Amino acid sequence: RMAVPGGAVLDTAAVTQVGVRADHTRRGLLSALMRAQLDDLAPRGEVLAALHASEARIYGRFGYGVATRAREVRVRRSGRGFRPTAPAEGTVRLLTPDEIRSVPAALHDRIALQRPGMITRGETWFRPPADWAKRDDRSVLVAVHTGSEGEDGFVVATAARGHAARPLSVEDMHADSPRAAAALWRFLLDVDLIAEVTAWGRPLDEPLDLLLADPRGLTVTAVEDELWLRLVDVPAALAARSFGDVDPVLLGVHDPLLEGNAGVYRIADGTAERVEPLGGPVAPQIECDVAALAMAYLGDRRPAELAATGWWTVHDPAALERADAAFATPVVPWCGTMF
Incomplete structure (x- = not known):
């Protein structure tokens, strides 16, 4: 179980020992394995998945981002x-x-x-x-x-x-x-x-x-990088985390592997909820994919940092300032456990 900003504790899949035999590489087995695991986690109630990466280029394509x-x-x-x-x-x-x-x-x-x-x-x-x-x-x-x-x-x-x-x-x-x-x-x-x-x-x-x-x-x-995080259930993860008390921010989230996570989320008054599907009448002020969202979720990276380096897309600059205040945490996130 993992602590998230605000004190909530979420069931988390601690992913470890991921590998493919040397005589079976380059056949798509790792991708199939990781996707099958993601499909299996949500029904089990595991809102998050986390791992320590042996190589930094592997897990972003499965929605993992450096969270601590x-x-x-x-x-x-x-x-x-x-x-x-x-x-x-x-x-x-x-x-x-x-x-x-x-x-x-x-x-x-x-x-x-x-x-x-x-x-x-x-x-x-x-x-x-x-x-x-x-x-x-x-x-x-x-x-x-x-x-x-x-x-x-x-x-x-x-x-x-x-x-x-x-x-x-x-x-x-x-x-x-x-x-x-x-x-x-x-x-x-x-x-x-x-x-x-x-x-x-x-x-x-x-x-x-x-x-x-x-x-x-x-x-x-x-x-x-320490902990790589994957938001398996984005609505539940955002609802569990506390946010700064700010005027509304409309955040668009993309997730090509778990399409049920995609949508426009309204962050305001310390909470977050999904209000629209992507492409609906309510346009997001900021957009990111689920891996980039993981980088801000625990408070390690500010949305402004992520926007400046191309991880987040900003349509309304004023909303970015509010997002910084919303995602800010009083303490630096850290895992401290190798698994």
Whole structure:
């Protein structure tokens, strides 16, 4: 299940392991597979579908668009550490092997839906960390932060075994608040025999540089697409999402694969509903296909950005300004879960 702007949680198909055998490529099998899946999802009540793409050029033709982005970071471990006024609350403890699976699983699904794009996992997702703890080639630490109201964050990190200074790699980290996240980062940077801490798939708005005494110790090594989203049921998806309180915007949506999604949608007063079929007497002020709509749906991209780069078509410039206000979200969307 996935959180969307406004706090609603929607049933979502987590699409993974898509592939065609090497001796059967270029025969249209992938297209047939993806289309059959889309036809199967709507009757099951899955309003959205999401995936992580191995190649960026594959999934747009099936209506998927980049809905969240994430960054990779590297933080040098130095004696300067955190700023003196940076939050320093609560305690961090390492979990025992028996806790590695159950404690993060329960904690994640309690705090998972606090920002758009985040999804629930369940305990079975945490099998890999439990298995990592048994490996001989890497040291694994799984830690939990406890604040004034109980456990509110966890981190999974690994490092190559050995005595020389080496990088500590953050594999998974979630926290219920910026203060809990700060405590987990402080803990990681205090681990001995570590040269630096690296992390991938982190949210774009994580204020790590504001915590460090030396902000130049943080290097953003990449910003990449994270979650690709497909609106399987556009009327239901738009009805579930909250919008800014604006004067009406008439948005035309095209969907060649699921034609029932096509139409003119009226966005106004915080809600959206379909009011006309495409080609009817009510003309849209803005138009896009379903993949371009996915790019704005969680709040990652502004309609004005998408219009300026050719993803959205604008017939009424004043409506574009209202669309920006309607789709704006107070927090950057992020998934934070690989599947």
